[in-house]
Amino acid sequence: MSVVDLNKETAVGHDSHGHHDEHEHHELNFIRKYIFSEDHKVIGKQFLITGLLWAVIGGALSMIFRLQLGLPEASLGWLKPILGHWITSDNKLDPEFYLAAVTMHGTIMVFFVLTAGLSGTFSNFLIPLQIGARDMASGFMNMLSYWFFFVSSVIMFFSLFIETGPAGGGWVIYPPLSALPQAIPGSGLGMTLWLVSMALFIISSLLGGINYITTVINLRTKGMTFDRLPLTIWAFFLTAIIGVLSFPVLFAAALLLIFDRSFGTSFYLSDIYIGGQALDHVGGSPILFQHLFWFLGHPEVYIVLLPALGITSEIISTNSRKPIFGYKAMIGSMIGITFLSFIVWAHHMFVTGMNPFLGSIFMFLTLIIAVPSAVKAFNYITTLWKGNIIFTPAMLFSIGLVSVFITGGVTGIILGNAALDIQLHDTYFVVAHFHLVMGSASFFGFMAGVYHWFPKMFGKMLDEKLGYIHFWLTFAGVYLVFFPMHYQGITGFPRRYYSYTAYEMFGGAYQDLAFFISIAAFITFAGQFIFGFNFFYSIFKGRPATLNPWNSNTLEWTTPIHPEHGNWPGEIPTVYRWAYDYSKPGAEEDFIPQHIPLTETLSSNLPHETDALNGIKITPTH
Amino acid sequence: MSTKNELTLNKVESPLSMHPKKFALWIFIVTVIMLFAAWTSGYIVRKAEGNWLNFELPYMMYYSTAVLLLSSVTMHWAYVSAKRDNLDSIKIALLVTSFLGLMFLVFQIFSFNELVSNNVWFGGKKSNPSGSFLYVLSGMHGLHIVGGIVFLLITLFFASKKEIHAKNTLLIEMCTTFWHFLDGLWLYLFLFLLLNR
Numbered sequence A: 001m002s003v004v005d006l007n008k009e010t011a012v013g014h015d016s017h018g019h020h021d022e023h024e025h026h027e028l029n030f031i032r033k034y035i036f037s038e039d040h041k042v043i044g045k046q047f048l049i050t051g052l053l054w055a056v057i058g059g060a061l062s063m064i065f066r067l068q069l070g071l072p073e074a075s076l077g078w079l080k081p082i083l084g085h086w087i088t089s090d091n092k093l094d095p096e097f098y099l100a101a102v103t104m105h106g107t108i109m110v111f112f113v114l115t116a117g118l119s120g121t122f123s124n125f126l127i128p129l130q131i132g133a134r135d136m137a138s139g140f141m142n143m144l145s146y147w148f149f150f151v152s153s154v155i156m157f158f159s160l161f162i163e164t165g166p167a168g169g170g171w172v173i174y175p176p177l178s179a180l181p182q183a184i185p186g187s188g189l190g191m192t193l194w195l196v197s198m199a200l201f202i203i204s205s206l207l208g209g210i211n212y213i214t215t216v217i218n219l220r221t222k223g224m225t226f227d228r229l230p231l232t233i234w235a236f237f238l239t240a241i242i243g244v245l246s247f248p249v250l251f252a253a254a255l256l257l258i259f260d261r262s263f264g265t266s267f268y269l270s271d272i273y274i275g276g277q278a279l280d281h282v283g284g285s286p287i288l289f290q291h292l293f294w295f296l297g298h299p300e301v302y303i304v305l306l307p308a309l310g311i312t313s314e315i316i317s318t319n320s321r322k323p324i325f326g327y328k329a330m331i332g333s334m335i336g337i338t339f340l341s342f343i344v345w346a347h348h349m350f351v352t353g354m355n356p357f358l359g360s361i362f363m364f365l366t367l368i369i370a371v372p373s374a375v376k377a378f379n380y381i382t383t384l385w386k387g388n389i390i391f392t393p394a395m396l397f398s399i400g401l402v403s404v405f406i407t408g409g410v411t412g413i414i415l416g417n418a419a420l421d422i423q424l425h426d427t428y429f430v431v432a433h434f435h436l437v438m439g440s441a442s443f444f445g446f447m448a449g450v451y452h453w454f455p456k457m458f459g460k461m462l463d464e465k466l467g468y469i470h471f472w473l474t475f476a477g478v479y480l481v482f483f484p485m486h487y488q489g490i491t492g493f494p495r496r497y498y499s500y501t502a503y504e505m506f507g508g509a510y511q512d513l514a515f516f517i518s519i520a521a522f523i524t525f526a527g528q529f530i531f532g533f534n535f536f537y538s539i540f541k542g543r544p545a546t547l548n549p550w551n552s553n554t555l556e557w558t559t560p561i562h563p564e565h566g567n568w569p570g571e572i573p574t575v576y577r578w579a580y581d582y583s584k585p586g587a588e589e590d591f592i593p594q595h596i597p598l599t600e601t602l603s604s605n606l607p608h609e610t611d612a613l614n615g616i617k618i619t620p621t622h
Numbered sequence B: 001m002s003t004k005n006e007l008t009l010n011k012v013e014s015p016l017s018m019h020p021k022k023f024a025l026w027i028f029i030v031t032v033i034m035l036f037a038a039w040t041s042g043y044i045v046r047k048a049e050g051n052w053l054n055f056e057l058p059y060m061m062y063y064s065t066a067v068l069l070l071s072s073v074t075m076h077w078a079y080v081s082a083k084r085d086n087l088d089s090i091k092i093a094l095l096v097t098s099f100l101g102l103m104f105l106v107f108q109i110f111s112f113n114e115l116v117s118n119n120v121w122f123g124g125k126k127s128n129p130s131g132s133f134l135y136v137l138s139g140m141h142g143l144h145i146v147g148g149i150v151f152l153l154i155t156l157f158f159a160s161k162k163e164i165h166a167k168n169t170l171l172i173e174m175c176t177t178f179w180h181f182l183d184g185l186w187l188y189l190f191l192f193l194l195l196n197r
């Protein structure tokens, strides 16, 4: 086995058939530097920009269906220039397009924004910088990962514009709805493109995930042991492990669906009659698809959430000027969540007629997840407790995350009870649950990360005032939008319905609520453009960043303001301590970065650190 | 920055590490395992629901299995030759292994023919998931074998440029790992299919 020289540019240099020529990256042309780049920082930014563009599209789709839900009587003729034939002749939204919009909104937000946008951006950008590596284990694979994502994006985007419309069977694409073009128009070409796009997407995330895991395990700098890793890295690492174990299963499920759709097999289809005519498909099981899908689907929600939790740990500790409370407990609960996320999937299937005994086992396992989740929530709060809190926009978004995570998590416990879920399944209650605990929490983590690491990414600062406005609008917004949905759900309004004639039965009372939600959603969406402006304006005209603007401990702040490919101009720093030495008693400043040796901090060393030093004869080096 | 002295004084440990490429290959193998784990568990779930066509595995598959097992032996021969700097036999062994891999694929196609003549179809009116699963499992494994053969040929290419020898075994080690894995994967699938008729 060959040994990796951590101080060298190419840990992959031994390889004879590699596509690398990393020694020659000094004078790269524009294309190699910004487009087909192998620099993890550039790739991270590519994911970021693409993810943000997707967020705008995904958000815009939700505006369209909120118009329909909140103002069902409105005349939507003015949308004709954008939506074309999806606005019917009496100026209404086409019901088929409503379904497609909901489907694409879900797909885009879950996969393209909060998986690729979030993990892609921050795992790429931060892993090498925070563990002290020159780059990812394989820059080439990393580049491929982005370009697979890009092609997948292009295909998904294209599918929005085809004649029969994009996929319309919901982001979970349950067959037979998604398998038969006779069922809805979206299950024709739109669904084919969806499947092709997602297959490429899965390849992209596997390439990324393999790289993240390999990098974290093999390329840490000297002294960066696992018990000194920042929690961000722990989170990205475990996220990658979940992805590598669960995405292949989605691939397996999708491939069987492709065979059913195009090759006449019957994995998921059976006994279907269309116009009195039996289809050829015999013997399939639609429940099998649900099992396979949710085996990915549930871990996927943690793929979306864990990076946001990791980012939050880092930001809350830095801006409370306190060590993170329960570092080991944080790691333990993340490992617990990772493990448990694979054995709870059937809580999405309580109403499929599963054996009630099996249901109670899944209920039990599901409720156990509340334990590590609660440990994390308590640890954030105890870290904040009596901290010297600095309310940067990033900090506000992190605290906001803790808030929505708790609010949404509590309803998870309700849904996890099979008996309650039979009433609540597929109602707005579920929509409220996951938009708070997953949608909002991860989005807040995403935003927190952008506000916090923007200086490292672009060498500029984001405007704080605009950041505050953005935060308060978003924070109030998500509660105003999603909280009322609990009530709609408890009343029994199903999700994914084009219109609710039952509102009349309730004397129209719930129509007011739907109207209210829609108005709140429009304002929240509009508020995001404040961020958009701030982001692009600051890249060019922002205040120049300082080296370590948040007085943070992690290694990325030891690089130059504009790090080149390779990150550190000289040697990579060695690590002597964990990442959370904030406000250490006896220290001169309220932070001690990870690369400061214990010999330089004699006054603040803890007893075991002093012992460790005294164990060896001291020969002063400074 | 950090002198050696300071490193020992502050108890700096170097993190454990393996060659990153080799490590990445192992993780890739894990993803393939998950892929087939999904299908074989789908198979069990679906079978439990009844309406399951029972049929014998094609006779030809016993031969293809034997061929694939033999190819693992020749693969090992290539690996040992590399360790012993036996440049010529590396090439021969890799060539034989690729040939056996190809032969495996041909035998698999023969066994598909055998299935069809026994009225076991992949899709369409006459198909049953029990047959479709067999085609998917062996077909997807076959695709991975194609990938494995490409890997073998790349290794062969570098071996012929004399770039694989006792001091540079990374590539052939990875190739060996992957090929043995594909072999083991087929053994698993074959036994699984035999036992879950």
Ligand code: HEM
Pocket: A172, A301, A302, A304, A305, A347, A348, A366, A367, A369, A370, A373, A409, A410, A411, A412, A413, A414, A415, A416, A417, A421, A424, A425, A426, A430, A433, A434, A437, A438, A439
């Ligand atoms: C205390 C922990 C949690 C429990 C007990 C829980 C439980 C559940 C249950 C039982 C459902 C199914 C509801 C139904 O369809 O009838 C559900 C749906 C969902 N949960 Fe959670 N959950 C928890 C935390 C989370 C977290 C942390 C996330 C994401 C980060 C999340 C994301 C989702 C999503 C996306 C859905 C809906 C999927 C869909 O049908 O489209 N949940 N949850």
Ligand SMILES: [Cu+2]
Pocket: A297, A298, A301, A344, A345, A347, A348
């Ligand atoms: Cu779940």
